[in-house]
Amino acid sequence: MKLNRERTVLMFFDILLINLALWLSFTVRFEGNIPFSYRNNWLYFVVLVNSLRMGCFYLFGLYNSLWGYSSLPEMIQIIKAVTTSSLLILLADRVILTPNQTIPLSIHFISLVINILFIGGLRFAIRIRREWLDALHGRKKQEHGKRVLIIGAGQAGALIIREMQQKPTPYQPVAVLDDNFNKLNQLLHGVPVVGNVEQIPQAAKEYDIEEILVAIPSASKERLREIVAIAKETRLPVRILPGLLAMTSEKVTLDQIREVRIEDLLGREPVKLHLEEIAGYLKGERILITGAGGSIGSELCRQVARFGPEILLLLGRGENSIYEINQELSEKYPFLHKTPLIVDVRDRAGLEQIFREHRPTVVFHAAAHKHVPLMESVPDEAVKNNVFGTKNVAELADQYGVKRFVMISTDKWVQLNGWPR
Numbered sequence: 001m002k003l004n005r006e007r008t009v010l011m012f013f014d015i016l017l018i019n020l021a022l023w024l025s026f027t028v029r030f031e032g033n034i035p036f037s038y039r040n041n042w043l044y045f046v047v048l049v050n051s052l053r054m055g056c057f058y059l060f061g062l063y064n065s066l067w068g069y070s071s072l073p074e075m076i077q078i079i080k081a082v083t084t085s086s087l088l089i090l091l092a093d094r095v096i097l098t099p100n101q102t103i104p105l106s107i108h109f110i111s112l113v114i115n116i117l118f119i120g121g122l123r124f125a126i127r128i129r130r131e132w133l134d135a136l137h138g139r140k141k142q143e144h145g146k147r148v149l150i151i152g153a154g155q156a157g158a159l160i161i162r163e164m165q166q167k168p169t170p171y172q173p174v175a176v177l178d179d180n181f182n183k184l185n186q187l188l189h190g191v192p193v194v195g196n197v198e199q200i201p202q203a204a205k206e207y208d209i210e211e212i213l214v215a216i217p218s219a220s221k222e223r224l225r226e227i228v229a230i231a232k233e234t235r236l237p238v239r240i241l242p243g244l245l246a247m248t249s250e251k252v253t254l255d256q257i258r259e260v261r262i263e264d265l266l267g268r269e270p271v272k273l274h275l276e277e278i279a280g281y282l283k284g285e286r287i288l289i290t291g292a293g294g295s296i297g298s299e300l301c302r303q304v305a306r307f308g309p310e311i312l313l314l315l316g317r318g319e320n321s322i323y324e325i326n327q328e329l330s331e332k333y334p335f336l337h338k339t340p341l342i343v344d345v346r347d348r349a350g351l352e353q354i355f356r357e358h359r360p361t362v363v364f365h366a367a368a369h370k371h372v373p374l375m376e377s378v379p380d381e382a383v384k385n386n387v388f389g390t391k392n393v394a395e396l397a398d399q400y401g402v403k404r405f406v407m408i409s410t411d412k413w414v415q416l417n418g419w420p421r
Helices: 002-029 038-041 044-057 072-096 103-143 156-167 198-204 223-230 275-280 295-305 319-332 347-360 379-399
Strands: 146-151 171-177 192-193 211-213 238-240 286-290 309-314 338-341 364-365 404-408 414-415
Touching: 002 044, 002 103, 038 044, 044 072, 044 103, 072 103, 146 156, 146 198, 156 223, 171 198, 171 347, 192 198, 198 223, 211 223, 223 238, 286 347, 295 309, 295 319, 295 364, 295 414, 309 319, 319 338, 347 379, 364 379, 379 404
Parallel strands: 146 171, 146 211, 171 192, 211 238, 286 309, 286 364, 309 338, 364 404
Antiparallel strands: 404 414
């Protein structure tokens, strides 16, 4: 009911603006002195123009959009609808009336421009009002939120601040730091850029910061290590956005903010994957990911889910981590066919039952103990999991005819195309 009421109100204002645009077009063309012959046919002009414009507006879907979120695609539809209706009005006018009574071509052009400005302006006024109300509501919600220092005044930082302001979140962005001198003392969605990255400790103290967010997904590993090291001096929680690889086809959202992980700071750049090529051997396949609940395995699940596998098998020995990635995928990819599996890769019998029952065609082996300094103190466990566990997965992949096997660790990944038979 509310949607229908809003649509009716929008149509009412459209009709008012169409008629106003018609009157202005004649007034501008004749400099305020509209000839009697046109005033005498005014009812005809009103019926013709209103019927054709409103019909085109409806056909082009101008009443099916949520105009509180309008952007360039909606503006293009407005231009198409107004242009099409103007051409139809011109043709109909030429067919119905005699030449000396038809609307001059200049008026058609003036009316087209005014209608685009009026109709587009109304829609974007609705969006501006919605954003203003959201921002006002967001600021009220943030009054008792965590005071956050944003590192990075680029696109990612801007999007994060915008989402914090528009949604009821527990965060309150109060200051931004960026190494670009030209951004100093500027406002990013109303949040001041107060200095460079080296000034993190001073800014944290001056603005009573409770949490630091590094929003520079394009930063190199070396630069990220430097930033995190400076931020850690404050003894405040430090969070980051994922790197560019993890954000390949997703927009930046608050859900992506997470704690800094060891792999974020490794002294190497991420491998650049050719996603189109990968999609070719993932779509429609039965894909098994071991260690699916870990940092690397869970990211693999997110990436693989995008390519439409027949089924995604989430294997891990920790039920909580497998539950979390399973729930996350259910929210992001509701139509994805997947199965969570709680099995230790060292359990040969349990692992074989999975291969026998589900018959995976592609295997990503990410299950491993990855923290080398820690595992050096317990080498027996490292060997059991990383060596014998990998041996179990590899041998069963060969035994059950897996087409592709990819072994992944923080140091290397190996892809074997076709197993020896």
